[in-house]
Amino acid sequence: MISLKRNSKTGELVKATGVTSQKFRIYTPNQNKDFTLSRSRFDDFMTCERCFYLKVNKGFMSPSTPGWTLNTLTDTLLKKEFDECRAKQIPHRIMTKYNLRDLVPYASEKIKGKNGSDKLLLDEWRDSLHYGIKHRFKDTNIILQGGVDDVWFNTKSKELVIADYKSQHKKDEVSQDTYFDDPYKEGYQRQLDYYAYILKGMGYKVSSDAYFYICNAKEVDQGFHGKMLFDEVLIHYKIKTDYLEDEIQKMIDVMNSSEIPNFHESCENCAYARQRSVIDKL
Numbered sequence: 001m002i003s004l005k006r007n008s009k010t011g012e013l014v015k016a017t018g019v020t021s022q023k024f025r026i027y028t029p030n031q032n033k034d035f036t037l038s039r040s041r042f043d044d045f046m047t048c049e050r051c052f053y054l055k056v057n058k059g060f061m062s063p064s065t066p067g068w069t070l071n072t073l074t075d076t077l078l079k080k081e082f083d084e085c086r087a088k089q090i091p092h093r094i095m096t097k098y099n100l101r102d103l104v105p106y107a108s109e110k111i112k113g114k115n116g117s118d119k120l121l122l123d124e125w126r127d128s129l130h131y132g133i134k135h136r137f138k139d140t141n142i143i144l145q146g147g148v149d150d151v152w153f154n155t156k157s158k159e160l161v162i163a164d165y166k167s168q169h170k171k172d173e174v175s176q177d178t179y180f181d182d183p184y185k186e187g188y189q190r191q192l193d194y195y196a197y198i199l200k201g202m203g204y205k206v207s208s209d210a211y212f213y214i215c216n217a218k219e220v221d222q223g224f225h226g227k228m229l230f231d232e233v234l235i236h237y238k239i240k241t242d243y244l245e246d247e248i249q250k251m252i253d254v255m256n257s258s259e260i261p262n263f264h265e266s267c268e269n270c271a272y273a274r275q276r277s278v279i280d281k282l
Contacts, residue, residue: 003063019059026059029256032141037251038128039146039194043187045251049261051269053254062269074167074215075149079126082150086120094213095152098234106153106160122151135201142252146195152211159207162195162239164188167230169217174233179214188212189237196239210237 005016020026027035037056045052054060085092086105095103108122124131128147135144152161166188172178179185192210199206212235217228254261263270 001063001065003065005064018061020061023059027056027255029057029258034136034141034143036134036143036145038132039144039191042144042194042248042251043190045254046190046247047187048264048267048270049254050263051267052251053261056255071167075165078165078213078215079150094232094234097232100234102154102156103152103161104155106151108151125151133195133198133202135198137248137252140252142248144194144198144201144248146191146198148195150213151199154207154209157205157207159205160199161207162192162199162210163213164192164211165213165215167215167217169219171219174214174216174231174235176235179212179235180237189240192237193240193244197241197244200241206239208239210239211235212237 005014006012007014041052041056044055051062055062082092082105086107089104089107091101091104095101106122108120108125110118111121111124112118125133125148128145132145132147136142137144148162149165150163152163153159154161180189196206196210214233214235215230216233217230220229263274
């Protein structure tokens with residue numbers, strides 16, 4: 001899509017530079033200062049090393065896209081439901097439906113907010129923009145960071161269970177047997193692996209069981225009539241973190257190199273940039 005840069009407050013058009021003005025977001029190879037890498041940046045690395053390098057080391061900015069406001073609203077409403085159960089320490093209805101009676105929403109510790117009032121630590125874990133979950137990778141200056149949708153608690157094993165909400169529309173029935181058949185779901189799986197790795201690094205006991213709470217919009221024959229109906233499906237996922245240390249180390253090695261990685265032959269961003277460069281030289 002073609003995107004025009006606008007002032008985030010006024011909506012007025014402003015000059016697009018293609019690079020970030022926030023210098024703290026740009027990494028200098030072999031710098032000593034701590035540098036935070038989000039889960040999305042790790043996913044960028046796993047998708048295309050060149051695009052990752054240009055974002056992190058050169059400050060390149062991809063064209064912006066509209067926010068997923070409907071998905072965000074679904075997340076917000078689900079969090080309200082789970083927070084009601086969290087306060088009472090009772091299973092949510094989806095847990096009961098899938099006979100996961102040992103699970104309850106994780107209550108977490110209470111901490112002091114900026115205004116001095118009590119709040120749950122989980123509230124900070126969810127806030128990826130300002131806080132999130134964080135863990136220093138080994139003895140490096142790289143801080144791994146991410147924001148969880150929710151964390152549940154297994155009352156029997158005393159382990160944290162990572163949960164992620166996903167909103168979608170698919171005509172086919174959502175099922176455990178076929179959910180991970182789509183190639184892009186690899187990113188979903190990495191997402192939960194990454195969160196589990198960080199929480200383990202923070203000293204928490206994390207279950208190998210994780211869940212995607214899928215809200216699949218139903219296409220009904222009767223029409224829209226001012227409302228949408230959803231099927232709610234819980235998809236089980238087995239956490240895998242063994243591969244992450246090697247991949248994270250490779251990512252850091254790329255960041256500390258002065259060489260820009262080669263184009264990924266399947267990367268559409270790289271292909272578009274190559275074609276634009278050809279036209280610009282004519």
